[in-house]
Amino acid sequence: MTPGYDTFYAGRKVLITGGLGFIGSNLAHRLVALDADVVIIDSLIQDYGGNPYNIHGIEDQVSVHVVDMRDEHSTDHLVRDRDVIFNLAGQVSHLDSMRDPHTDLEINCRSQLSLLEACRKHNPGVKVVFAGTRQVYGHPDHLPVTEEHLVRPVDVNGINKVAGEYYHLVYNNIFDIRACSLRLTNVYGPRQLIKHDRQGFIGWFIRLALENDEIQVYGDGSQLRDFVYVDDAAEAFLEAGASDTCNGNVYNVGGIEPISHRNLVKLLLEIAHAGTVRYVTWPEDKKAIDIGNFYADSTKFKNAVGWTAKTTLRDGFLSTLDFYRKNLRHYVDATHANES
C-alpha cells in the first residue's frame, strides 16, 4: 500500500531534534531515502542516546548541528526555514529524572517551550510532530489503554514529557502552530542505545543476548508490554508529519500485540541462539516507578492516517540482532561510538 505521505517529503525541509538518537536517526535514514532536505540537532550528551554512527551511510546527505536544545539561540535560528519538525530530543531515563529532576525539566519542558516559541516567532507555518510517551498514563486502569485514559505519570520524566506534549497542543490550538503528539510504547530496533540499562530494558536485553550474558527479569516476568519496531515508529512520524488531520491530537503508537516479559525474553534467546535468563526480585527504585501491565490501543491513529504496526517481534529481533552483530563496536565501546 502507498503510504499516506507518498511524495510529500521529496525536497521538503525537515528538522529532526534528537536526530542522532535512536528513533530520530532511523527517521533520518527514511527521510534521506525520500529525498527530503534533512537538518539534525543533537546534543550528543554522554549516555543520552545520540550516537554519530547512527547516521553512518547518510552523513553526507544530512546537515548536523551538535547543539543542546537548551541553547535557545540555536533553536531560534534553526527552525526558521523548515517545513516539518520531528521533535524527538529529550531526556528519556526515568531513573535519571528522579535523581536529577531539574535537568529533566530543563530538557523536557523548558526546551520544548523554547522550540515552540521559536516557531511562533519565526516560522508559524511549520508542522511539528512531538515524540510523546505511554509513560504519561502511569499504572493503567484498564487495558488496552486508549487516549481517553487519564494522564497520571508515575515519575518526573512522565510529568515533564506530558507538559512538553501539552505545550504542543496549546500552541496548535491558540497560536495555529500545527502540532501533534505520538505517544510511543516500547520502541526497539537498530541504532538504539545499548551502552547502559537506564533507558528501558529492551535494548539492554538485546545487548545481553548478543553478548551471551544473563538477562535478569524482575518478578515472575508476567508483566505485559507491547513493542514497536523502530521502522514502524518512523513510519508513524512520517504519516503524522504529512497529515493535517493529526493537528492538535495525541495518538497512541503501539505494537501488534502484547507479550509478557517472560515470553519476550524466551523469544529473544531463541532467535539470538545466545544468552540466558534469571528471575530476580524487583529492585526498590525500579519497582517504585514500574507501571504494571501495559499495552496500547492505536485505533485512533489507524483511523486518522491508516498506520498500523507491521513488523512482528520475531522479524524485528532478527533485523536488530543482525544490525548489532555487524556494528556492535559502535554501540558498546565509548571509543568507537564517537567515530562516525
Add this chain to the structure above:
Amino acid sequence: MTPGYDTFYAGRKVLITGGLGFIGSNLAHRLVALDADVVIIDSLIQDYGGNPYNIHGIEDQVSVHVVDMRDEHSTDHLVRDRDVIFNLAGQVSHLDSMRDPHTDLEINCRSQLSLLEACRKHNPGVKVVFAGTRQVYGHPDHLPVTEEHLVRPVDVNGINKVAGEYYHLVYNNIFDIRACSLRLTNVYGPRQLIKHDRQGFIGWFIRLALENDEIQVYGDGSQLRDFVYVDDAAEAFLEAGASDTCNGNVYNVGGIEPISHRNLVKLLLEIAHAGTVRYVTWPEDKKAIDIGNFYADSTKFKNAVGWTAKTTLRDGFLSTLDFYRKNLRHYVDATHANES
C-alpha cells in the same frame, strides 16, 4: 460541627508560600487564630497578588520573608523546621502565561520542583498541600466535573500548574513526602487582587461594582461557573493539611452551586447598590482560552474530610463588599497598597 483538624494547628510550624496573596493571607489569618507558628514566603512581584496589607492585624504574629520561590537557596533553608507547607505561590494569570510562557514555567513548574527537592533533602516528614486549579480540565466533556475528568489544559498556565501538581503526587508516592492538591474553582473574597483584570474576572467585577462603574460581560453571559468564598477555601486547606487520608490525592474544591455570569453580575449589582452591566463581544485572546461552562463536583473531598462550601454567594458578596469599602485604598492605589 468541629472541624476535622480541631486542635491540630496549635503550636504547629506552618509555612505558607504566596502567603501575602489572596488565599494565602486569608489562611494566615485563620492559622494565627488557631495559634499556629506561621512563616510566610512571598515574592511581592508587582501585579501578582501579594499585598503586605493582606496581613494587616496579624503582622506581629507571623514571620514574613519577601523571597521569590525561584530563589532555591531561600526555600531550601525555610522548609527545614516546618510541619505543614501550604504551597500557594504561583503565577496565576492565564493571559500572562501566553505572553511570557517561560516565566510561568519557572514559577509554576521549576520552583515547585525545587520546593519538593528541598523537602526531600531537608524535611521529608513535612506535609504539603498544593493549590491546584480547575483550569487543568480545560473545556469539560461533562458537568459537573469530577477528578476522573481528563486533564486537558487550554493554556500554558494550566499546563504548568498541572505539572506542579503532578510533582507533588510523585514526591508523595515515590519519596514519601506527604502531599495532596486542591483543585480550586473560582475563589473570591476579601484580600483578592483587584488592581487589574488579568487574574480572573470575579475580583475585577467586584471592583467595578464598588466604583459604580460598568461591568462588561462577554457574550450573552450564559456561561456557568461555581464560586468558592475564600473562608471556605481556607477551611479546605486546613482540613487537607491535617488529614493523612488526603495524601497522594487531588480534590476538587468548588462552590455550592453553579451560576451564570449574567445572574452573578445581577446579584452583585443588587447587593452593591452600584455599578451597571453591558454585554460585549468576546475579545479574541480571551475567547481562545475560555473553557465554556464549568462547575466542579467536590464529593470526593467531602467524603475524605467532610468539607463542603458553606458560604452563599449573597453572604460572600456582602462580606467582600464590606471589606473593600473599608480598605479600598489598600487594593486599588499602588502607593497605599505597599504600606502595611
